[in-house]
Amino acid sequence: MNMSPLHQEFVLHFGEMGSRWGINRTVGQIYALLFLSADALNADQITEALGISRSNTSMGLKELQAWRLVRLKHVPGDRKDHFTTPDDLWEIVRILIEERKKREIDPTLTKLRTLEMQGPVGDDYSEARISELREMIEMMTGFYEDMARLETEQLVRLMTYGSRIAGVIEKVGGYLPSSKS
Amino acid sequence: MNMSPLHQEFVLHFGEMGSRWGINRTVGQIYALLFLSADALNADQITEALGISRSNTSMGLKELQAWRLVRLKHVPGDRKDHFTTPDDLWEIVRILIEERKKREIDPTLTKLRTLEMQGPVGDDYSEARISELREMIEMMTGFYEDMARLETEQLVRLMTYGSRIAGVIEKVGGYLPSSKS
């Protein structure tokens, strides 16, 4: 690996964390490498930097593209495909949340709705527990979708206020502007 | 497996989702089973219901306890340990977020801080990218910790208001009550 010590440590860390994040070591390393790279890299550069096989790089990039965490960028005069991560960290966070929601939450929400549709086929406790779970998930995803609509600017302000906002809600009570801004 | 069709489907689904959630199939199934069960179950009941080995049940329960998602409950007159999930879904969500933060975010935050402490050992772009990432993570975890301090009641109201809250912030501007309520 021909990388600065900084790159090296960062890349190895992302590789180790990969399995906890639901991606594999290589995918984590590729992402880390691109994240720290000022300009786009092609697959051969990644392969060489990480000391992995060319096919592994190909599969890793494919997965990262499926996650929308890595983008193709054409460099004029070079036939090879080049890859980058989005610059805007807020965008990355949004993508991460959306993709995780899609993979980790939506299938369960669908399943819960299906189970409820089947009518009362279980004991009362189970039925109630499932409804309650579905409602909770709907509330949280609804809130997320609402927040995702905000401009970054507003979002940062909201997050900076933190829990102080709760006090405001108490005060303002029902006199809030309507939902669709 | 001697479970109602409802339990069966729910348990199998959680088993399948397990790998996406960072737990294994068995752990997902054990959790699902306990989640739907009105009363606490002992390890043998779980073993029988899921058709797995007794030792696997033991390890699964241990992991779920490490996640704080399952609790030990002593049933008078029975020497066996019995297990349940917390009733309050909000509590479960809080625990889930905290534990995932601990496993998926905190180690990286620590690593980023360490890298920054080492002084300027990389190129400017990388250094900047790492600082930016650390700041973003700190902001988000700070916001979460702030929200976690709220009562469930307040949190629900906040989530129900959704993005309308952004408009309120605009209006109220700097005249918010101080952070410590």
Next chain:
DNA sequence: CTACAATTTCAGAAATTTCTGAAAACTCTG
């Protein structure tokens, strides 16, 4: 169309994770 460059696919090898059964270690009870 041909020849070469670049990328992807995929079967099997390698590595990792999960699961089991047997044994060890607790923990009550009499």
Next chain:
DNA sequence: CAGAGTTTTCAGAAATTTCTGAAATTGTAG
């Protein structure tokens, strides 16, 4: 403290995931 009941540990088996090299496919320039 003996012994039955219960839980945990752990080495190896089984299953799953990841990785590789070779072959197939796609893309491009002449």
